[in-house]
Amino acid sequence: MTDMNANTQIPSPADAGASPVEAAARPPSPPAAARSEARWPFAFALTLTGLAGFLDAAAFVRFNHLYVSFMSGNSTHLGIAIADWAVPDLVAVLGVIAAFVAGAAVGTAVADHVGARLIGRVLALEAVLFAAALLASLASLSLPCVMIVALTMGIQNVLHQAVGGVDVGKGFVTGMLFRFGQSIARMAEAKLTWGTASTSLLNWLAFVGGAALGTLAIGALDFTACLVVALALVLAMLVVVPLRGR
Template sequence: MKDVDRGALAISAALAGVAGYVDAIGFLDTGGLFVSFMSGNSTQAAVEVFGPGAAVALASAGIIAAFVFGVAVGGVAATLLARPRAWIVGGATVAVALVAVLAFGGETTLWRVALLAAGMGALNTLFLADGRARVAITYSTGTLVSLGLALAAAATGGSRRAWRRPLLLWSSLVGGAVVGAVAHRGGSPFALSLAAVVLAIATVILAVRPSTPERRPAAER
């Protein structure tokens, strides 16, 4: 994460907030499943697979598959497209906006939740290096591991400021979830529409940013 500039970090924090926000809405709509936090869905699927909640296990597995599909699509975009970050966030914007529109029509369905999961999965491909995500936008466990290691480094003579970035991303995710839970009281269509607006703004910002930071030669990473 240390090679991500301040502008990119600010965008990452904003998108982490959106991921937490959308995750809270998905959690409340489904009664306990996630669209950003796949560790939770994995555990849910595992404990229900041979129990009375086999349908829940299947739903969890479907959401996980959609999330992985979103990551794969984002990875392809990052490899093949010019200004891939704008395209990736733009795709997530379309996914969230579409679900918001469809939510006006009735109850939550699994494929709508899966569409949200795919959009959130794609966000994790914004900052890639050597085929790996440099910034954990939607998964808090990796961010907390980075935070713990940064604290360890500070305690043993290393950087005394490296802990700030993972703490910012984790706080953004949690804060977004809190706001999402509050916004959900006004209904999913309204809450998801707000998320789509924020993603659209992020898309425009990424589209007009200088293109140099988008892709960096291996020698510079």
């Protein structure tokens, strides 16, 4: 069994609607089974994006406007805390940002040395960290809990997939919308098809959808329950990924 490559270049999810000249220049379409396999990494990456949005919204509501994957928002929060000299906020925001950066470093080190089994190993590491965050939440250790989740989100970003030249699976919301705007301009000049342009839009919608679900979940339950959902999802992906790699 082999895991899929985390940086695999796969076709855009909706590359229909090309001009006759583009269609003629393209190689023959792959069989249906191959197209199904190509869609799998895209769905996997969108699930990661949705999970980031889910936890971001839950943490934002629970932990006084702290995010666990959206570091642009945390950077704004940090600037406000500096201006107000709100020391507790400064400590919390800096701790979360530092945890995310540490996660990015850990994830990159793993990606640079693991090779083909990257996805399974990173998902296993995520599961362990979510379990640790769950224990911290049960012990009412709020800041360690949110820092562990931010660490996990930093690690998770190494599992992005390249879809139609666009990175899918990261929680970089501003970048998603900027790329979508660029794609609209290039579509107008017939340099891109709608299928390629829609990749960034779908990635953004996955994040927004995850955030909506996270808001509903934190309103009805609590952050501990949200962590249980996240852990269950990661464990399910750990089961599915080897099966898809056969």
